[in-house]
Each structure stands twice: as structure tokens, then as C-alpha cells.
Amino acid sequence: MNSLPPVCDYEGSRYQEEFWERGQRAYEDACEAQTLRRLLPRSGRLLLELGAGAGRNTSRYTGYDRIVLLDYSRTQLAQSRERLGDEPRYTYVAANIYRLPFVDGLFDGTTLIRTLHHLAQPAEALIEIRRVLAERATFVLEYANKHNLKAIARYVLRRQTWSPNSLAPIEFAPLNFDFHPQAVRAWLTQAGFRIERQVTVSHFRVGWMKRALPTRMLVALDRLAGTTGDLWQLSPSVFARARAVGASATANGYFQCPACGGSSLEEVALVHGASGLRCSTCQRLWPLRNGIYDFKEAIEV
Ligand SMILES: C[S@@+](CC[C@H](N)C(=O)[O-])C[C@H]1O[C@@H](n2cnc3c(N)ncnc32)[C@H](O)[C@@H]1O
Ligand SMILES: [Zn+2]
Structure with missing residues (x-):
């Protein structure tokens, strides 16, 4: 497996606790919850949650009969197992997104939230994700958008050297990338997906706004702003719902x-x-x- 791209290692990380629980991110978390409600199908058979981390989102996937939580970090999975328990509905798998340990065409749904931004070879990963999906499976993807208002303003005011307009990913910290929406759309198409809907998210991720205004109000405004997601994407986070198109193998095994x-x-x-x-x-x-x-x-x- 040596030839695979590098992986951002979360082994032993306290990400859930430090970033979410102590990081004042109730607004972002609620925005993501409402966007998932908007984009996920009402029902499904078997969902693959890629980069599941500590299982922050897993209980939001209510329509699916079974969920496979996959993450490269064993300790993140141990935290999600602690949170969700050992119900037969959940299967915990430590593996690499670039080499998924499942047969072709197995899943009718998958999600990749706050994880694409760690992938140095996103196009390669999307092809591997498409391989394990059945025909017409749903893919809900979140990515960090380099073409956001703050980056555009900083670039115009010469406070940032990299251009938010170029299609190339920007690696702002080791194995942390922001992507251009146009590039993500092209990779999805090449991998065998058709985008059905885009929702822009976390428009008001600004410290003073989050402190000054009630979270519920900001989340409601975010919902409104997100409705133009198919027309333009200028928020720091973008969600897309895509459909697996073209033929898939009939799953033979697991x-x-x-x-x-x-x-x-x-x-x-x-x-x-x-x-x-x-x-x-x-x-x-x-x-x-x-x-x-x-x-x-x-x-x-
Ligand atoms: C920022 S966390 C997001 C966790 C969760 N999706 C959430 O939104 O709370 C990113 C997760 O992706 C996982 N990850 C990163 N690269 C991976 C890879 N190549 N294969 C599998 N998991 C990976 C990390 O271990 C980490 O748990
Ligand atoms: Zn073997």
C-alpha cells in the first residue's frame, strides 16, 4: 500500500472534543445538520459514512437501515463506537478511502463530510468511492471552498498571495486543502457522478457575528442563503448531492x-x-x- 497518497493522521486526536465541543462551533454544527436533512434521501438500505471521525453526524442518517462508519483512525472509530454503541445497525471499519475494503456496487448511499479537504488526490479518491456504489446511489459531499467571499476580499486587498480564482487546490496547512467548486464538479463528473443539488453553508462563520447574534437566527439565515447554492458558491463550506451514473457491478459479497x-x-x-x-x-x-x-x-x- 506504499504507493497510496499520504493520509492526514487523526490517530490519538481529540478533534471532536477540541474542535466541536470546546471550539464554539454550535452554529456550524447546526448548519450542517439542517443541510444533511435537506440533501439526504428519506430512506435507504446501506450507507457508507466516509471519514466518519467520532460519529458526530452518524445519528443524523436516520433513513438508512444500516450504516458503515469508515475512518483511517482507529481511535476516532473507538470514540464513535462509544457514542453510538454496538447496535447491529452500525459497522465500524478502519481503512483508507483510497483503497476501500468493499466489493464493487455495494452501497446505495455515501457521505463524505469535512474529509475531502484532507485528500491530496481527491479525483483518485472519488473514483474509488464510485466503485463501491450501486447504480443511482446518492453521494452527499462537503468540501472547503477556496472561492469564498473572505478569500476573494483578502486577495483583492492584497492581504493574500494565492488567487481564489484558480482551479488548483490550495494547501493552507499540511494535508489541509481548500478546493475550487468548478474543480470539484469536474472531478465528480469524471468519476461517474451527476450533481443534483448544491447548497452553500456556514455563510456567517465570522467570530463577532456568532457572538452577537443568536445561533438559531444565524442558522435560519444560513438556510435562506444556501438556497442559491446551485447558482453561485461563495461560502467557506459547500455541500453537494450527486447521483452515481452509468453502470455498476451487482455486488457479490461484502x-x-x-x-x-x-x-x-x-x-x-x-x-x-x-x-x-x-x-x-x-x-x-x-x-x-x-x-x-x-x-x-x-x-x-
Ligand atoms: C475533520 S475530520 C471529520 C470527521 C466527521 N466527518 C465530522 O464531520 O465530524 C476528518 C476525518 O477524516 C479521516 N480521514 C482523513 N483521511 C482519510 C483517509 N485517507 N481514509 C479514511 N479516513 C480519512 C480522519 O481520520 C478524520 O477522522
Ligand atoms: Zn488478499
Whole structure:
């Protein structure tokens, strides 16, 4: 797996607590909740939540029968499991978005919220995401928009050197990218998606406004401002609902070995009551530890 793009490592991070719970982001969180309500289908069979983190959004995916939470960080998944519990409705998977451990055409829905901005090769990731989706599956994507009003104003006033108008991603910190909406739309189309709707979000992400005005009011105004999302995108965060177009393979199985692509994985018992999935093609053994299927590193037996 050495040839894969670098991953922004959240292992051991206190992201949920520091960024959301202590970061005064009730406004952003409520805006995202209302946007998800707007964009998600009422019902679905199997949803793949990519970059699920600590499961902040998972309970918002009410229409789906089952949800697979996937994240590269085992500790983020452990936090989401603590939050959501071990209901059969949830499956926890540690894996890399660039090499998803599922057979083609498996899911009828997927979300990628606040995670595209960590991907150095977004076009590559979107192709891999399309692979595991059934025909007409729904994809709800959020990305950080470089062509936002604040960046445009700073550029015009010469307080920022990079141009918000160029289509190239801007890496403002290591493995943290802002994207141009036009570039994201082109990558989605190339990967086999058709955009149905765009919603601009978090228009009022300004410290003094958040302090001075009631959150409920700002969230209501954000909803109103977001209705023009198909016409222009000038907010720091943009959501898009896309549909998987073109043919998909009929899913045959569930997990797929991320190392060799084999789709016959058999459950095996290990010592001390642990278990894992053995790939019958390459014989690698992927552990199931503390309720999390771990496809980051095969174990030696
Ligand atoms: C900013 S957090 C967002 C978490 C959650 N979606 C939310 O909105 O609260 C980004 C998450 O993406 C995960 N991530 C980043 N790159 C990844 C990759 N290549 N494969 C899987 N997960 C990845 C990180 O581990 C982290 O949990
Ligand atoms: Zn294998």
C-alpha cells in the first residue's frame, strides 16, 4: 500500500472534543445538520459514512437501515463506537478511502463530510468511492471552498498571495486543502457522478457575528442563503448531492481485501477469543478488534 497518497493522521486526536465541543462551533454544527436533512434521501438500505471521525453526524442518517462508519483512525472509530454503541445497525471499519475494503456496487448511499479537504488526490479518491456504489446511489459531499467571499476580499486587498480564482487546490496547512467548486464538479463528473443539488453553508462563520447574534437566527439565515447554492458558491463550506451514473457491478459479497482485491474473506477465530477475516486469495488476515474491522494492517499468524 506504499504507493497510496499520504493520509492526514487523526490517530490519538481529540478533534471532536477540541474542535466541536470546546471550539464554539454550535452554529456550524447546526448548519450542517439542517443541510444533511435537506440533501439526504428519506430512506435507504446501506450507507457508507466516509471519514466518519467520532460519529458526530452518524445519528443524523436516520433513513438508512444500516450504516458503515469508515475512518483511517482507529481511535476516532473507538470514540464513535462509544457514542453510538454496538447496535447491529452500525459497522465500524478502519481503512483508507483510497483503497476501500468493499466489493464493487455495494452501497446505495455515501457521505463524505469535512474529509475531502484532507485528500491530496481527491479525483483518485472519488473514483474509488464510485466503485463501491450501486447504480443511482446518492453521494452527499462537503468540501472547503477556496472561492469564498473572505478569500476573494483578502486577495483583492492584497492581504493574500494565492488567487481564489484558480482551479488548483490550495494547501493552507499540511494535508489541509481548500478546493475550487468548478474543480470539484469536474472531478465528480469524471468519476461517474451527476450533481443534483448544491447548497452553500456556514455563510456567517465570522467570530463577532456568532457572538452577537443568536445561533438559531444565524442558522435560519444560513438556510435562506444556501438556497442559491446551485447558482453561485461563495461560502467557506459547500455541500453537494450527486447521483452515481452509468453502470455498476451487482455486488457479490461484502468485504474485499484491500491488498489483493480478493472478495472471498472468511471469518476465523484467533487466540484469546479474538477473530478476523482471512483473504482466501492472498491469505492475509485482517483483525476484528474491539468491534472494529481493521483493514489498515494485516496481522501475522
Ligand atoms: C475533520 S475530520 C471529520 C470527521 C466527521 N466527518 C465530522 O464531520 O465530524 C476528518 C476525518 O477524516 C479521516 N480521514 C482523513 N483521511 C482519510 C483517509 N485517507 N481514509 C479514511 N479516513 C480519512 C480522519 O481520520 C478524520 O477522522
Ligand atoms: Zn488478499
